[in-house]
Amino acid sequence: MEAKKEFRWFSIVQHVQEQDYLREQHKKGWKFVKVTGLGMYHFEKCEPEDVVYQLDYNDDRDKAEYIQMFADCGWEHIQEYAGYSYFRKSAEEMNGDEEIFCDDESRLAMMDRVYKGRLLPLLIIFFACLLPQFVMHLTGGRYLVAAFMGGVLALYVVLFTIFAVHYHRFKKNMGK
Numbered sequence: 001m002e003a004k005k006e007f008r009w010f011s012i013v014q015h016v017q018e019q020d021y022l023r024e025q026h027k028k029g030w031k032f033v034k035v036t037g038l039g040m041y042h043f044e045k046c047e048p049e050d051v052v053y054q055l056d057y058n059d060d061r062d063k064a065e066y067i068q069m070f071a072d073c074g075w076e077h078i079q080e081y082a083g084y085s086y087f088r089k090s091a092e093e094m095n096g097d098e099e100i101f102c103d104d105e106s107r108l109a110m111m112d113r114v115y116k117g118r119l120l121p122l123l124i125i126f127f128a129c130l131l132p133q134f135v136m137h138l139t140g141g142r143y144l145v146a147a148f149m150g151g152v153l154a155l156y157v158v159l160f161t162i163f164a165v166h167y168h169r170f171k172k173n174m175g176k
Helices: 015-027 064-073 104-138 143-174
Strands: 003-007 030-036 041-045 051-057 074-080 084-090
Touching: 015 030, 015 041, 015 051, 015 084, 030 074, 030 084, 051 104, 064 074, 064 084, 104 143
Parallel strands: none
Antiparallel strands: 003 041, 030 041, 051 084, 074 084
16 A cells, blocks of 8 residues: 655644644545654555544543543544544544534643643753753853753743643633
């Protein structure tokens, strides 16, 4: 079977864009198989079809009941990757604008899970490891290493800011 790989990077707040990307690929005749590494998407050639993809962040250890709940609603589980669950369902089988999240409360709960499961560990790494290393290399005269560490720190600050803005905007739109 014909296959292809594409590198795409989506931040932790871009799950909707990732879903749209996977849907467009399927419409073009490329069925999503898996994602590996830091954004290597694997596809198989298929008949072009409108298939809706949905992602959920759920880092629970007991996945069988969780996956079965979605299967009972017609969602095919594709893969677990970095805490995210990938699901798909043919647009023909859907009842209107169906999503795995039925309301804004459940969308906010997913964002809370992403925050606790992904962003908090990044914050700990940031303050416990990267920031002290940056200061140590800067004051030690190792400017090339300090410049690299500064770039990584800047990337972290951008990710934190994007997530915080997205999260607070979503909460504000919910009236919370």
